[in-house]
Amino acid sequence: MNFAWLAVFLALAPVLPAVATPGPVTDPEGLRFYSQGNYQAAVQLYRQALRGDPRNADLHYNLGNALFKSGQTGRAISSFQRAFDIRPRDADIRQNLDFALRRAGEELAPTGVPPLLFFTFHLLSERELAALHWLACWLLLVLAGLYLWKESLRPRLLSGTLAAGVLWSAFGAWWLAVRSGVSQQRGVIVATSAEIRSGPGENFNVSFTAPEGRRLQIFSQEGDWLEIGVLKEGIKGWIPAAAIDPI
Amino acid sequence: MRSWCLLLALALWPAAPAGAQLSISAQANKTQVPLDDQVVLAVTITGIQSSLPDPQLPTLQNFSVYSSGRNQSISFVNGQISSSVIHTFVLIPRVVGTAIIPSITVSAGGATARTEPIVIQVVHQAEPAGQAPAVQAHPTQTPTPRPAVTSRQTARPSGSAAAAPDVFVTMELDKSKAFVNEQMTLSVQFHTAVSLLGNPQYVPPQLEGFLAEDMPPLRHYNETRNGRNYFVTEIKTALFPLRTGRLTIGTATVHCQVQQQTNVDPFSPDFFERFFSQGLMTAQTRTLSSQPLRLEVTALPDAGKPIDFSGAVGHFSLAAATDKSRTKVGDAVNLTLTIQGTGNLKAIAEPAMPSLPSWRVFDPVTSVNLQKKGDLVQGSKIIRTVLVPRVSGDLAIPPVSLSYFDPTRNDYVRLRTQPLTVSVAPGEPNAVPTIGYIAPSAASAQGIIRVNEDLAFLKVRPRRTMFTRCLEAIAAAGLIHILPFAFFLWALALNAYRGRLSANPQGARFRGALKAAAARIRQAHDAGDAQEAAALMAEALTGYLAGKLGEPTAGLTMRRAQELLQKRQPQASQESIELIRSVWEDLDLSRFAPAAAATQNAEAVETLSQKLLLLLEVLEKELKR
Structure with missing residues (x-):
């Protein structure tokens, strides 16, 4: 069994330097702008910071706050959603996303889904699930390799190998399920009241309107028009691309 | 300690003896009032509780009493709550003379507070002089203008068979159709053309389906009907229908006694009858009723009804x-x-x-x-x-x-x-x-208690846990993921190789002969002396040839090996076989006659091993399985 731990350590060794890398430095300027009510300046600052660190959940969250305070509910929801995708367990991110969504007539936990189930499903981010899946996969491969290599250790390695297989299957399925939601093209309506038409053009009738901040799924694009589906109501239509902020 | 006292005070606050600080006062707006006027009586109750009891008004025989509202105020001073309620009553005097409003009481929490009695002087009407009391009408009184009404509905006097009766009662509404909760005014008029004895008794009509509000004071005026002058006493009541449909207002009734002159034959032969009956009046009791009224009450329209409409x-x-x-x-x-x-x-x-x-x-x-x-x-x-x-x-x-x-x-x-x-x-x-x-x-x-809901504040300090950072680093590891796969594939290949070896031992020996020989040669390099090194190299050569020829190592001689090579490996060259002999003899010489072999130093061992390796290399190319 010591061989297995040795193998895991050896496998992790190359990534340890990355683990030790500290998080982004606190930005006092953004805090100052935000506290003074200069939300537009804070938005500019956070957007600039995100160009260098696009997977920083804190920056997405702070940008969402500044956008919301400046009256851009749709873009704020978009930012909060990105932060949620990266760090779904963060209580502040959940609260602000839910708060902003309720302004648009939605809730973070969809209607009909028990909140406990929803938040359990979103306990880990897609990245974290991918990592756990790979860890379980590594463990399985190393234990299976040792099982093949060392005949004398086979009786002791059998249960561990099977457990690693179960873990790998579970994390793999979970990861795929979350990934299927995250990898879909999504967007948020940023127009005050978006008109959703039956076809990709002004000559088509307006089928329905949707408020700013409503989350959408993007199916296809036809010129400047996007074919979308409204997640909550489950209805489809076409909307100008400019009216949507893709997530 | 302070908080305990405060809690105790809080606990006892609602149960504090309200009566201890309950007070009542009454005030009339005038102490002298004409018979056709009214007195406004304000009764003020104050206390240290928000809900104060109503005053107990005594029976006021000299007045008709009408409630005119209730006004409550509440104040907080130095943490103390105090409340006061002003009840307003309108008193209509009934008779001339001194009228006393007795003490008005209010009770709460076992305590009772009372007002001082108020004396009111009721005098005759000021104008016109010598006007009769309200219920004892004088036919010559000046008519009082009546308030204008529209679309009146009038109930004629019941049983008014005579064209101009002495007394009768009418009842009328100012409108015949109304919405629910809309005000309409009901007027009951008591017409008298003769003098009344005593105060008439008024029985108001049944008002089922209405909320009624008295409209004091009584009004008095003169009216001429069918050429006859009547003194009219009018009582008005505001009605608010409570339900839709056809509603009925019952009959209004007045019980009264009218003066009636004794009907005596002036030509009666009885002198005493004629003498004593001159100017003699008798009292006759009359019960007068109006006709009931019917009206249509319509519902409020649904169109445009605000969501917060509550019926006003x-x-x-x-x-x-x-x-x-x-x-x-x-x-x-x-x-x-x-x-x-x-x-x-x-x-x-x-x-x-x-x-x-x-x-x-x-x-x-x-x-x-x-x-x-x-x-x-x-x-x-x-x-x-x-x-x-x-x-x-x-x-x-x-x-x-x-x-x-x-x-x-x-x-x-x-x-x-x-x-x-x-x-x-x-x-x-x-x-x-x-x-x-x-x-x-x-x-x-x-x-x-949630006061306001707002966004959570900015994240000023990053809070990425080691767990998250580790996992994100692993997820971003890239090619590192290949390593476990490579290890597993290697183990898989090794396992397969081992399987093949165990399935064909001869072949495995043939393929592993060179490797085994090389291992022995390496051992020979590390040996302590040349003789031992030569022995190891000899074992390497014998083992190699035995493995290639499929023979046991023990007992394999040089001659036997040469014979078998020529027989089983015909492709082996003569030079190779001759080289085997040469190397074998050199090794034997080094093993068994070291002095003669002159292989006493490391250089000699190296030379011999090179020669052996050269031989093995040649044989490896020539020998096929």
Whole structure:
């Protein structure tokens, strides 16, 4: 069994330097702008910071706050959603996303889904699930390799190998399920009241309107028009691309 | 200790003996009143509780008594609540003379408070001089102008067979159709053309399906009907229909005694009868009833009905005000909503208060002040609500709305007050609020109260856990994922190789001969002396040839090996076989005659091993399985 731990350590060794890398430095300027009510300046600052660190959940969250305070509910929801995708367990991110969504007539936990189930499903981010899946996969491969290599250790390695297989299957399925939601093209309506038409053009009738901040799924694009589906109501239509902020 | 005392005080506050500080006073607006006028009696009750009892009015035989409203105010001073209610009564004098309003009492909590008696002098009507009392009409009285009414519905006197009876009762409504809760005025007129004996007794009609409001005072005027002068006493009542459909107002009844001259034959032969009956009047009891009235009550229209409409009908205005614009956290502010106008003010529901999460809102105290002028029930309804700010800042009180139906416009009207703002300063630490029962200790017992919902603040310091960072690093590991796969594939290949070896031992020996020989040669390099090294190299050569030829190592001689090579490996060259012999002999010489072999140093061992390796290399190329 010591061989297995040795193998895991050896496998992790190359990534340890990355683990030790500290998080982004606190930005006092953004805090100052935000506290003074200069939300537009804070938005500019956070957007600039995100160009260098696009997977920083804190920056997405702070940008969402500044956008919301400046009256851009749709873009704020978009930012909060990105932060949620990266760090779904963060209580502040959940609260602000839910708060902003309720302004648009939605809730973070969809209607009909028990909140406990929803938040359990979103306990880990897609990245974290991918990592756990790979860890379980590594463990399985190393234990299976040792099982093949060392005949004398086979009786002791059998249960561990099977457990690693179960873990790998579970994390793999979970990861795929979350990934299927995250990898879909999504967007948020940023127009005050978006008109959703039956076809990709002004000559088509307006089928329905949707408020700013409503989350959408993007199916296809036809010129400047996007074919979308409204997640909550489950209805489809076409909307100008400019009216949507893709997530 | 202080908090315990406060809690004790809070616990005992509702049960404090209200009667201990209950007081009552009464005041009449005049002490001398003509018979056709009225006295307004204001009874004021004060106490230290928000809900004060009603006064117990004694029987006032000399007056007709009408309630005219109730006005309550509540105040908080130095943490003490005090309340006062003013009950207003209209007293219509019935007879001339000295009338005493006895003590009015109020009881609460076992204690009773009472007013001083009030003496009222009732005099004859001032103008015109010598006017008769109301119920003893004089046919020559000057007619009083009557209030204008429209679309009247009149019930003729019942049983008025005679063209011009001495006394009769009529009843009329100012309208024949009305909306639910719309005011209509019912007038009951008592007509007399003869003198009455004593006070008539009035029995009001049955008013099922109506809310009735007296409209004092009695009115008196003269009227001419069928060429006969009548003195009319009119009683008005405001009615508010409570339901739709066809409603009936029952008969109004008056019991009275009229003077009737004795009917004596002036030509009677009986002298005494003629003499004693001259000017003799007799009393006759009459019961007079009006005809019942019927009217149609229609429902309010559904079209355009505001969502907050609660049934108010009439014409109203709405205003909101606070008693202060600056306060501190925990100090009370009185919000006063004033509904003013004409209509059934008593039945108007309190407007819904907007959501005030930044305030603690107490139950409102309502007072109604009715004035009955011009045949209309009008006045104001005042709703006072105590608000206590929970937080500091400029706190807004959003507009309050009231919807009512205006029957003159036949439409709904929605009123909205102006939004109010109160500047609230932070409370002083440990300060006792003006209302004691929201002290911090008591407030904490209520649990956490959400005042406002807002975004959580910025993330000033990053909080990425080691767990998250580890996992993100692993997810981004890239090619590192290949390593476990490579290891597994290697183990898989190794396992397969081992499987093949175990399936064919001869072949495995043939393929592994060179490797085994090389291992022995390496051992020979590490050997302690040349003789041992030569022995190891000899073993390497013998083992190699045995493995290639499929023979046991033990007992394999050079000659035997050469023979087998020629026989089993015909492709082996003669030079190779000769080289085997040469190397074998060199090795034997080194092993068994070291002195002669001159292989005593490392260089000699190296030379021999090179020669052996060269031989093995050649054989490896030539020998095929």
